[in-house]
Amino acid sequence: xxxxxxxxLSNFFxxxxxxxxxxxxxxxxxxxxxxxxxxxxxSHIIMRDHLTxxxxxxxxxxxxxxxxxxxxxxxxxxxxxxxxxxINDTFGHKKGDKAIIKVVQILKEVCKDSxxxxxxxxxxxxxxxxxxxxxxxxxxxxxxxxTLCEDGGAIxxxxxxxxxxxxxxxxxxxxxxxxxxSADINMYANRRCQRLKFR
Numbered sequence: 776x777x778x779x780x781x782x783x784l785s786n787f788f789x790x791x792x793x794x795x796x797x798x799x800x801x802x803x804x805x806x807x808x809x810x811x812x813x814x815x816x817x818s819h820i821i822m823r824d825h826l827t828x829x830x831x832x833x834x835x836x837x838x839x840x841x842x843x844x845x846x847x848x849x850x851x852x853x854x855x856x857x858x859x860x861x862i863n864d865t866f867g868h869k870k871g872d873k874a875i876i877k878v879v880q881i882l883k884e885v886c887k888d889s890x891x892x893x894x895x896x897x898x899x900x901x902x903x904x905x906x907x908x909x910x911x912x913x914x915x916x917x918x919x920x921x922t923l924c925e926d927g928g929a930i931x932x933x934x935x936x937x938x939x940x941x942x943x944x945x946x947x948x949x950x951x952x953x954x955x956x957s958a959d960i961n962m963y964a965n966r967r968c969q970r971l972k973f974r
Contacts, residue, residue, distance in 0.1 A: 783903055790952055811916060814829070821833050822834045822837060824895040826875060826876065826895075827875060827876060827879040828879075829882075829883075829893040829895050829901075830892060830893065830894040830895070831894065831895050831896075831897075832894070832895075832896055832897060833894070834894055835894075840892075840904075841951075843890075843892060843904055843906050844904060844906070844951050846890075846906035846907055847942060847943065847944050847945055847947075848907065848908065848910075848941055848942065848943045848944065849904070849905065849906050849907070849908070849911045849940055849941070849942050849954075850905040850908045850909065850910065850912065850913035850940070850941040850942075851902060851903065851904060851905070851913075851939065851954055851955050851958040852902070852903040852905065852913055852916065852917060852930070852937055852938070852939045852940075852958060853900070853901070853902055853937070853938050853939070853940075853942050853958040853959045853961070854878075854882070854900070854901040854902075854903070854920070854935045854936065854937045854954070854962065855899055855900050855901075855935065855936045855937075855962060855966070856874060856875065856878055856899035856933060857933075857934040857935065857936055857966070858934075859871055859874060859875070859899035860899075862874055863910040873924075874933050875895075875899070877933050878901070878924075878933055878935060878960065879893065879895070879901075881920060881923045881933075882901065882903065882920065882968055883922060884904075884914065884923060885916055885919045885920050885923065886903055890905075890906050890907060891903060891904070891905055891906075892904040902955065902958070908941075909941060909943065910912070910939070910941040910943075913939040913941060914939065917937045917939060920935060920937060921935070921937070936962050936965055936966035936969065937962055937965060938958050938959065938960065938961030938962025938963070938964065938965050939958050940954050940955070940957035940958035940961060940963060941954075942954050
């Protein structure tokens with residue numbers, strides 16, 4: 776004969792254990808979601824430049840960068856702030872930081888498209904990644920950056936040396952690093968031309 780009391784206790788413990796297991800599963804899922812969110816935030820922080828908020832060199836190791844850089848045509852603009860070392864040595868690093876921040880504001884003003892990526896490579900160097908932009912579009916953006924730099928006035932004026940390189944299609948056999956290096960070479964060539972103009 777079944778003991779009613781034992782049956783009730785047995786059902787109670789089953790329900791109790793199911794309840795505990797359900798709570799454990801719920802809290803485990805919540806804990807995993809919190810950890811994933813923190814990892815995402817941490818990853819975001821690691822890939823951002825602390826001074827300007829734009830991407831830093833760590834973005835290169837992110838798979839998203841490789842996807843972005845594979846959208847042909849793709850153009851790269853390499854930029855270097857002219858005379859930043861002189862600004863730092865003469866007026867101090869706070870003034871140099873202000874110059875860097877001003878340059879980033881100009882770059883953001885020109886590169887408003889959500890598909891454009893601004894990367895601070897370090898110090899006074901910046902790389903702009905332009906998926907879907909051809910050579911002419913990149914040159915137009917360079918002209919616009921120069922115009923905004925010139926509009927800064929004599930006191931706050933900051934200038935940039937800029938150079939671009941474009942991969943028009945998947946048929947371009949250069950590596951990503953070679954295309955970026957080409958933009959860097961063009962930037963230094965443009966800087967030399969500018970200096971010769973003012974001699």
